[in-house]
Amino acid sequence: MKRVVNFEENEDAGGIGWEFNNEHTIKHEVKKQKKNHEGKLNAKSNRLDKQDFTKKKKEMLAFRKQLPIYSGRDAIINSLKENDTIIVMGETGSGKTTQIPQFVVEAGLASKELGAVAITQPRRVAAVNLAKRVAEETMCRLGSKVGYTVRFDDTSSPQTIIKYLTDGMLLREILSDELLLRYKVVVLDEAHERTLRTDMLFGMIKKIQKIRQEKYNAGETDVQPLKIIIMSATLDAEKFSEFFNNAKILYVSGRLYPVDTMFTTEPQSDYLDASLVSIFQIHMNNPKGDILVFLPGQEAIESLAALVNEYASQLRPHQQALMACPLFAALPPSQQQKVFDPAPENTRKVILSTNIAETSITIPGIRYVIDCGLAKLRGFNPKIGVESLLLHPISKSSAWQRTGRAGREAAGVCYRLYTENTFRELEDDTVPEIRRCNLASAVLALKASGISNVLEFDYMDRPSRSSLIRALEELYALNAIDDTGELSDLGKKMAEFPLDPSFSKVLIQSKEYGCTLEVVAIISLLSVDTIFFTPSDKREQAAEARKKFLHPDGDHLTLLNVLKSYWEVKGDVEWCKENFINSRNMRIAMEVRNQLIRFCERIDMDTNASCGAETDQILKCFLTGFFQNTALLQPDGSYKSVTGGQLVKIHPASAMFGKRVEGLMYNELVFTTKHYVRGVSAIQSSWLPLAAPKYFNNVRKNEP
Numbered sequence: 001m002k003r004v005v006n007f008e009e010n011e012d013a014g015g016i017g018w019e020f021n022n023e024h025t026i027k028h029e030v031k032k033q034k035k036n037h038e039g040k041l042n043a044k045s046n047r048l049d050k051q052d053f054t055k056k057k058k059e060m061l062a063f064r065k066q067l068p069i070y071s072g073r074d075a076i077i078n079s080l081k082e083n084d085t086i087i088v089m090g091e092t093g094s095g096k097t098t099q100i101p102q103f104v105v106e107a108g109l110a111s112k113e114l115g116a117v118a119i120t121q122p123r124r125v126a127a128v129n130l131a132k133r134v135a136e137e138t139m140c141r142l143g144s145k146v147g148y149t150v151r152f153d154d155t156s157s158p159q160t161i162i163k164y165l166t167d168g169m170l171l172r173e174i175l176s177d178e179l180l181l182r183y184k185v186v187v188l189d190e191a192h193e194r195t196l197r198t199d200m201l202f203g204m205i206k207k208i209q210k211i212r213q214e215k216y217n218a219g220e221t222d223v224q225p226l227k228i229i230i231m232s233a234t235l236d237a238e239k240f241s242e243f244f245n246n247a248k249i250l251y252v253s254g255r256l257y258p259v260d261t262m263f264t265t266e267p268q269s270d271y272l273d274a275s276l277v278s279i280f281q282i283h284m285n286n287p288k289g290d291i292l293v294f295l296p297g298q299e300a301i302e303s304l305a306a307l308v309n310e311y312a313s314q315l316r317p318h319q320q321a322l323m324a325c326p327l328f329a330a331l332p333p334s335q336q337q338k339v340f341d342p343a344p345e346n347t348r349k350v351i352l353s354t355n356i357a358e359t360s361i362t363i364p365g366i367r368y369v370i371d372c373g374l375a376k377l378r379g380f381n382p383k384i385g386v387e388s389l390l391l392h393p394i395s396k397s398s399a400w401q402r403t404g405r406a407g408r409e410a411a412g413v414c415y416r417l418y419t420e421n422t423f424r425e426l427e428d429d430t431v432p433e434i435r436r437c438n439l440a441s442a443v444l445a446l447k448a449s450g451i452s453n454v455l456e457f458d459y460m461d462r463p464s465r466s467s468l469i470r471a472l473e474e475l476y477a478l479n480a481i482d483d484t485g486e487l488s489d490l491g492k493k494m495a496e497f498p499l500d501p502s503f504s505k506v507l508i509q510s511k512e513y514g515c516t517l518e519v520v521a522i523i524s525l526l527s528v529d530t531i532f533f534t535p536s537d538k539r540e541q542a543a544e545a546r547k548k549f550l551h552p553d554g555d556h557l558t559l560l561n562v563l564k565s566y567w568e569v570k571g572d573v574e575w576c577k578e579n580f581i582n583s584r585n586m587r588i589a590m591e592v593r594n595q596l597i598r599f600c601e602r603i604d605m606d607t608n609a610s611c612g613a614e615t616d617q618i619l620k621c622f623l624t625g626f627f628q629n630t631a632l633l634q635p636d637g638s639y640k641s642v643t644g645g646q647l648v649k650i651h652p653a654s655a656m657f658g659k660r661v662e663g664l665m666y667n668e669l670v671f672t673t674k675h676y677v678r679g680v681s682a683i684q685s686s687w688l689p690l691a692a693p694k695y696f697n698n699v700r701k702n703e704p
């Protein structure tokens, strides 16, 4: 049963009990500082006349100068002149990501002649957002001097000397520019997050730096030594320094106001409900300031946003209004902007965010943080090959990062939706992703960039041997590597696509199966969370609307049906609404499609090749990448996976739900409460040996 949210301005029976513990207050020396310009500067810039231009330039400079990092400008530049690698640690919001690249260029350490600065980000939203911000600060058009490159969107040019890009894109650039010669300085940002790709970059960049130095010493005039900057928000600097040959560490003195930390007196069983109640408790009882709520994912964020807005619409006219602003990686840029724009008059903003707002994005105006204490973490079991996306308690260091977000501009309060005892039991740090995910695409990328012995690669934290071997086996089964362990021609092509190895293979094989048109379309549609729209109060109508698209052979062809209709009505938004199709995600998928078409054209594939009514071709083609993701019907009506003999269930959202067919192919096997398969289609078992002759012959050989 839902608790009642009470709008009276006092604590009530429906509220949550809080306790304050002095021991857990962040206490920092607070520096006196100039008035904050952020709100004003965040407003969208229109065309400026000359006077405005000069005025804005002045304002920008004044803003930059008051950032904590500005006083460390000379120290950073001098250290970078004297050292090949430096580590910069500093509180979130101190100016590392936006300022250091500008310092480097201003000091002449990077230029069109010497090479550009690349700054990696684990998330695409952050890369895009930061590039926009820095373009604004340097008063240049985005895509000229300052640009960004993220998967499926390249807004940079040969003129770009400050380039923000996702860590995945930098890995990709290594494939075509082995020594990253277009860059003079590489900044690996958010190093503390220890994403799989950042971890791979650590080892690769270190090697590139060494080779470039050797070439330079040998008198190769077209090779400049590479400078590396590692930036991180938490205090494990020594570990980074050790890995990079005892690199110099610079600390940016942070600016943080005291934050009181509150714990719930009782454990909370429903974090959404608890967040909702806390938001209104704060809204009714606390003075001005926006609220930042940390939630585990898009789904939670969207449902809480709807609830907050619904309750907020019942606020009385004399009360301050409340406005929910979601923030997650897949959110389109126009809506992200809402998070940064100042709230309308007499309105409090509630920003509902994933851990994206923990360190990589700074949002002005926050005084209150609500931390649900959970995050969605990717996990992988190398024995059975199951990826899991499970709710996990966050680590203590994450909890402190979240807390710190409340004290950037003034003293604040952090409400933790868990008890103090729970907090004490949290792990100190989050386990690096490389230790807990499927490594197939990482191993493919390592191999493609010339690292043939992936078992001996210079890892900062070595993944387990079994997960590396599993990844090699998977790539071998896909024919991406040959008997000697070297990358095959197919493997080299696969590494070029910004997709998981299985999907890259399907795309490349579509040429053989004559269905590139369909395969590109389906992969694009699979790249977004879902193209269906299922509001919680209209589930039945949504299911009914979906029926007309259902294809008897499953999800892949169902997606194709939706797309055909979508094209017929030329993407009409009203049509989407009536048919419960998520028009926003459709638009994103179509952008992805354009990008994929461009990749295909680069390797001379005919993207108009269509199999027409012979839709089996499409499924057979998908099977060349997903033959390991298959399950066969058992006499008792259940499905068992072909590899591993795992009992699997069809996800209720699938077109195949409740159906009995000879065999299934699926894109994902996810463990949430059960082993669910998603993206499911019907197949015939006789197709399997044709899709992967080598693999199924071996399997048969191994059978007793």
Ligand code: CDP
Residues within 6 Å of the ligand: 038, 042, 067, 090, 091, 092, 093, 094, 095, 096, 097, 098, 099, 129, 130, 133, 359, 360, 362, 364
């Ligand atoms: O990297 P770090 O967390 O140290 O800070 P940053 O991302 O360089 O941001 C420095 C400051 O720039 C923030 O405190 C914000 O005030 C401002 N900023 C902004 O107004 N808009 C952005 N899109 C990014 C940063």
Ligand code: MG
Residues within 6 Å of the ligand: 093, 096, 097, 098, 189, 359, 360
């Ligand atoms: Mg940063």
